[in-house]
Every structure is written in structure tokens, then in C-alpha cells.
Amino acid sequence: MSHRPWHIAPLVALFTILIVVFLVARAKLVPETFGDLGFYRAQALDDVSELEISYAGMDACFDCHDDVFEEKSGSYHDGLSCEVCHGPSAKHVDEPDEFTPTAPRERGYCILCHGYNPSRPSGFPQILPEQHNPGKVCMSCHEPHNPLLPHTPEECSACHRDVANVKQVSHHATLECVTCHDVPDAHRTDPRNEHAEKPIDPSTCAKCHADGADSSEKIPRVDIEEHGGRYLCWDCHYPHYPESK
Numbered sequence: 332m333s334h335r336p337w338h339i340a341p342l343v344a345l346f347t348i349l350i351v352v353f354l355v356a357r358a359k360l361v362p363e364t365f366g367d368l369g370f371y372r373a374q375a376l377d378d379v380s381e382l383e384i385s386y387a388g389m390d391a392c393f394d395c396h397d398d399v400f401e402e403k404s405g406s407y408h409d410g411l412s413c414e415v416c417h418g419p420s421a422k423h424v425d426e427p428d429e430f431t432p433t434a435p436r437e438r439g440y441c442i443l444c445h446g447y448n449p450s451r452p453s454g455f456p457q458i459l460p461e462q463h464n465p466g467k468v469c470m471s472c473h474e475p476h477n478p479l480l481p482h483t484p485e486e487c488s489a490c491h492r493d494v495a496n497v498k499q500v501s502h503h504a505t506l507e508c509v510t511c512h513d514v515p516d517a518h519r520t521d522p523r524n525e526h527a528e529k530p531i532d533p534s535t536c537a538k539c540h541a542d543g544a545d546s547s548e549k550i551p552r553v554d555i556e557e558h559g560g561r562y563l564c565w566d567c568h569y570p571h572y573p574e575s576k
């Protein structure tokens with residue numbers, strides 16, 4: 332008499348089935364060249380090497396674009412490969428006239444790396460895109476191959492934006508700031524030490540608005556002596572937005 336416990340039988344059956352399934356699966360499902368060279372499909376090597384190569388690598392660009400290399404080397408973007416920005420360019424290297432790589436001129440591209448993101452190291456140069464010169468292409472101020480920070484902006488409007496914005500929609504829109512202000516060049520870079528002058532008497536206004544002024548017919552005229560009485564013109568007219576009515 333056997334004294335095997337009854338529940339061994341189903342277990343033996345289950346294991347037999349599993350082993351059979353395993354053997355069948357191994358024979359049918361394992362790819363042909365698997366294991367020939369190691370624990371992978373040897374054919375994969377050929378498959379991959381047949382894929383078309385799309386990246387050329389940075390050295391491939393040197394022959395024809397050494398000027399860009401020179402610009403980029405030692406710059407903040409030194410570590411970036413050309414194709415990071417210009418996309419896969421192997422075709423271009425083979426046939427430069429047939430295929431031209433794209434150049435990422437749109438703002439969105441630079442923002443991928445430079446848009447503020449708290450997970451980036453705090454020293455990494457980051458900007459808030461919606462506040463950093465919105466609407467303007469990055470390249471109007473930064474050179475992509477050598478992105479030095481532009482020196483202090485020198486347009487009057489860069490620092491006196493409020494004045495410039497008001498003037499822009501006024502009757503004086505077409506007047507340059509320096510028509511009325513005497514500004515030393517150095518004021519643009521060192522404004523606290525190099526002062527800009529403000530007009531001190533009506534002669535500034537008179538050269539265009541005086542009755543006999545030698546200026547365009549369209550400019551409204553007044554009698555400078557009479558018109559404002561003993562007040563300065565800008566006691567009544569804001570010079571950056573003069574209104575008469």
C-alpha cells in the first residue's frame with residue numbers, strides 16, 4: 332500500500348504541465364540566433380547596423396564650419412554639440428546642398444533649457460520667459476554660438492520705459508529723446524555719475540512751436556512770449572505727452 336498523501340498528485344501534474352509549456356515555449360518563441368554570441372539575439376547586431384545613421388557628430392561639421400567652431404569654443408555653449416540645436420545632420424554632411432539642417436530660431440527652443448524650472452541647479456542661467464523680453468527672438472540679443480550676456484542696454488527706453496511708452500502714443504512720438512535732452516554718451520552706461528540734462532527754458536520748445544520757427548508747417552504754433560505767461564511750458568504741458576485739448 333502506498334502512503335503518499337493524496338494532494339501530491341495534482342502538484343506533480345501541474346509541474347509536468349509547466350515544464351512541457353516551458354520546453355515548447357523555448358523551442359518555439361526564443362529567436363533563432365539567441366545565445367550565439369551571448370545572452371542576446373546575435374542578429375540584432377546586424378539589424379541595428381543596417382539602420383540609417385542620422386547624427387554625424389560634431390567633428391564632422393568642422394571641415395566646412397570652422398568659423399562657428401571658433402566662435403563656440405570657450406563660450407558658455409562649448410559643451411553643446413552642434414546637433415543638439417540643429418538636429419540630426421548626417422544627410423547634410425553627405426550632401427550639404429541637398430539637405431539643410433534646421434536652425435532653432437523660435438523662442439520656445441532656448442526655453443527648453445533656460446526656462447525657469449526649480450529642479451535645475453540654482454546657478455544654471457534661467458529666465459522667466461513671460462517676463463524676459465517677451466515677444467522678441469532670443470537671437471536679437473544673444474548670439475547662439477557664443478551667448479555672452481549683452482552689456483548694459485543703451486537705448487533710452489531700456490531704462491526709461493515709462494517715459495518711452497507714454498511718448499510713443501503721444502503727439503511727440505516721432506521726436507528723439509535727444510531732441511530735448513542733452514545726454515552725455517556715458518549716461519547710457521553710468522547713469523548715476525553721468526547726468527542727463529533736462530530743458531531749463533522754453534527755447535527747447537520754441538525751436539519748433541514759436542510763431543516764426545523754422546520748422547515743419549504742420550507743427551502748431553504759439554506766441555512763446557504771450558502764450559504761457561510767466562510759467563514754463565511744462566508747467567502746463569507734459570512734454571512726453573503734450574495735449575492742448
Ligand code: HEC
Nearest residue numbers: 387388391392394395413414417420424427431432433434
Ligand atoms: C561638406 C561641407 C559641410 C559640412 C561637413 C557641414 N556643412 Fe553645414 N553647410 C554647408 C553649406 C555649403 C551650407 C550652406 C547651404 C545652404 O544654405 O543651404 C551649410 C549650412 C548649414 C547651416 C545653415 C542653415 C540655415 O538655416 O542657415 C547649418 C545650421 C549647418 N550647415 C549645420 C551643420 C552641422 C551641424 C554640421 C555637422 C553635423 C554641418 N553643417 C556640416 C556645408 C557643410
Ligand code: HEC
Nearest residue numbers: 392396399400403408411412413415416434435436470475
Ligand atoms: C544653442 C544652440 C546651437 C548650437 C549648440 C549650435 N548652433 Fe548653430 N545656430 C543656432 C541658431 C539658433 C542659429 C540661427 C541664428 C540666427 O538666425 O540668428 C544657428 C545658425 C547656424 C548657422 C548659420 C549661419 C550662422 O552662423 O548664423 C550655421 C552654419 C551653424 N549654426 C552651424 C553650427 C555648428 C557647426 C555648430 C557646432 C559647432 C552649431 N551651429 C552649434 C543654434 C545653435
Ligand code: HEC
Nearest residue numbers: 407408415440441444454455456469470473475478479480
Ligand atoms: C541643451 C541645452 C541648451 C540649449 C538648447 C540652449 N542653451 Fe544656453 N546654455 C546652456 C548651458 C549648459 C549653458 C552654460 C551654463 C553654465 O556655464 O553655467 C548655457 C549658457 C547660456 C547663456 C549664458 C548665461 C550667463 O549666465 O552668462 C545664455 C545667454 C544662453 N545660454 C542663451 C541661450 C539661447 C539664446 C539659446 C537658444 C538659441 C540657448 N541658450 C539654448 C544650455 C543650453
Ligand code: HEC
Nearest residue numbers: 438441442445456457458464467468469471472473480481
Ligand atoms: C531684448 C534683448 C533680449 C532678448 C530678446 C532676450 N534676452 Fe536674455 N538677456 C538679455 C540681457 C540684457 C540679459 C542680462 C540682464 C538680465 O539678466 O536681464 C539677459 C540674460 C539672459 C540669461 C541669463 C540669466 C541669468 O540670470 O543668468 C539667459 C539664460 C537668457 N538671457 C536667455 C534668453 C532666452 C532663452 C531668450 C529668448 C527666449 C532671451 N534671453 C531673450 C537680453 C535679452
Ligand code: HEC
Nearest residue numbers: 484485486487490508509512514518519520522523527528
Ligand atoms: C542704463 C540705464 C539708463 C539709460 C540707458 C539711460 N538712462 Fe537716463 N537715467 C538713468 C538713471 C538711473 C537716472 C537717474 C540718475 C540719478 O538719479 O542720478 C537717469 C536720469 C535721467 C534723466 C533725468 C535727470 C534728472 O535730473 O531728473 C533724464 C532726462 C534722462 N535720464 C534721459 C535719458 C535719455 C534721453 C537717455 C537716452 C539717450 C537715457 N536717459 C538713457 C538710467 C538710464
Ligand code: HEC
Nearest residue numbers: 487491494495498503506507508510511529530565570571
Ligand atoms: C519735447 C521735448 C522732450 C522729449 C522729446 C523728451 N523729453 Fe524728457 N523731459 C522734457 C522736459 C521739458 C522735462 C522736464 C519736465 C519737468 O521738469 O517737469 C523732461 C523730463 C524727463 C525726465 C525726468 C523725469 C520725468 O519723467 O519728468 C526723464 C527721465 C526724461 N525726461 C526722459 C526722457 C526720455 C527717455 C525721452 C525719450 C523717450 C524723453 N525724455 C523725451 C522734454 C522732453
Ligand code: HEC
Nearest residue numbers: 502510535536539549550551564565568570573574575576
Ligand atoms: C522737434 C520739434 C518739437 C519740439 C522741440 C517740441 N515739439 Fe511739441 N510738437 C511737435 C510736433 C511734430 C507735434 C505734433 C503736431 C501734430 O501732431 O499735428 C507737437 C505737438 C505739440 C503740442 C500739441 C498737442 C496737441 O494736442 O495737439 C503741444 C502742446 C506741444 N507739442 C508742446 C511742446 C512743448 C511744451 C515742448 C517743449 C518741452 C515741445 N512741444 C517741443 C514738435 C516739437
Ligand code: HEC
Nearest residue numbers: 533536540551552553555558559562563564566567575576
Ligand atoms: C499756463 C498753462 C500753459 C503754459 C505755461 C503753456 N501752455 Fe501751451 N497751451 C495751454 C492751453 C490751455 C492750450 C490749449 C488752448 C489754446 O490753444 O490756447 C495750449 C496749447 C498749446 C499748443 C497747441 C496750439 C494749437 O494751435 O493747437 C502748443 C503748441 C503749445 N500750447 C505750446 C506751448 C509752449 C511751447 C509753451 C511754453 C512756451 C506753452 N505751451 C506753455 C496752456 C499752457
